[in-house]
Amino acid sequence: MKITIVAGARPNFIKIAPIIKAIEKNQSEGKTISFRLVHTGQHYDKNLSDTFFEELNIPHPNSNLEVKSGTQAQQTAAIMIAFEQELLENPCDLVLVVGDVNSTMACAIVAKKLNIKVTHVEAGIRSGDMTMPEEINRIVTDSITDYFFTTSTSASENLLKLGFDGSKIHFVGNVMIDTLFQNLNRITAPIFWDEFGLETGNYIVLTLHRPSNVDEEKSLQELLEGIDKMVGDKKIIFPIHPRTKAILGETNLNLKNILFVEPQGYLNFMFLIKNSFAVITDSGGISEETTVLGIPCFTMRTTTERPETIEIGTNNLVGISIENLTLAFTTFLENGMSKRGIPELWDGKASERIIDALLKV
Incomplete structure (x- = not known):
């Protein structure tokens, strides 16, 4: 064959x-x-x-x-x-x-x-x-x-x-989970780990790339500033996609927690996910990986093609407004994460x- x-x-x-x-x-x-x-x-x-x-x-x-x-x-x-x-x-x-x-x-x-x-x-x-x-x-x-x-x-x-x-x-x-399991013993800290003073559980990973979240400069700026304010004293690592970076351009952002980094390779990125306090994303695939790793995930979309990550996993579908995200994140801080599992197979x-x-x- x-x-x-x-x-x-x-x-x-x-x-x-x-x-x-x-x-x-x-x-x-x-x-x-x-x-x-x-x-x-x-x-x-x-x-x-x-x-x-x-x-x-x-x-x-x-x-x-x-x-x-x-x-x-x-x-x-x-x-x-x-x-x-x-x-x-x-x-x-x-x-x-x-x-x-x-x-x-x-x-x-x-x-x-x-x-x-x-x-x-x-x-x-x-x-x-x-x-x-x-x-x-x-x-x-x-x-x-x-x-x-x-x-x-x-x-x-x-x-x-x-x-x-x-x-x-x-x-x-899920073949993505095959890759995760095959490489868990190979994941490594990115070069900025010590420079940013990162430790397990003291930072949040942020990824955004969908048009509904990043295509309009002003709304993207407001979203980033809202997330920055929402997380308190937690650092936010944002591997920014080239397209999103271009949309922001020279925008003057008022941020104290968000740290922009280049897109990461798989081994560095999985290390960041595995050791994070939580993940904020609009990616479907990342919600699969956080489910298996037991990391709270807040997905900034109104729909998902991966309902099992919500029903069984650690994913929370929060819409695309900073208000909804803040409410979900605050509730998580107050109540913690309910017991979750890993989907079949x-x-x-x-x-x-x-x-x-x-x-x-």
């Missing part, structure tokens, strides 16, 4: 690493399976791309399509044109896509039109928010997928309700289940 694995953005790299390890394990056992890794170049900043390949021991891509940035349409079109040529020159039995970025959808469409089977890892998750580009990517990708691998029973149920063949839906767990073995299932079909 020849598999082409597609990765394009930071979350993808975290998800493909354990899948590749599982393939290599099967190869060492004499199984007839091989892979070709294609990096679309959707994320091309070294801190958002190359560092993850190095730290997670992901093999150098066989091909980098180098599409870089652009509007949604421009980027998707560029990926499709380049990936079509890639598949024509390097035929395969199966294209494996992960997550919900533009690369996921674009490459799935190209593969399907070339009559190549499509596997979607992290299939079936839904936020119900059609203003999110990721939601459209999920819906389109799933609509043409042949083999679905889900992170939760609710994701599997979403697919069943849409009429997909249950025999093609495999509940395997988030045990570090999802990638093994995926490859076992693919070898059978």
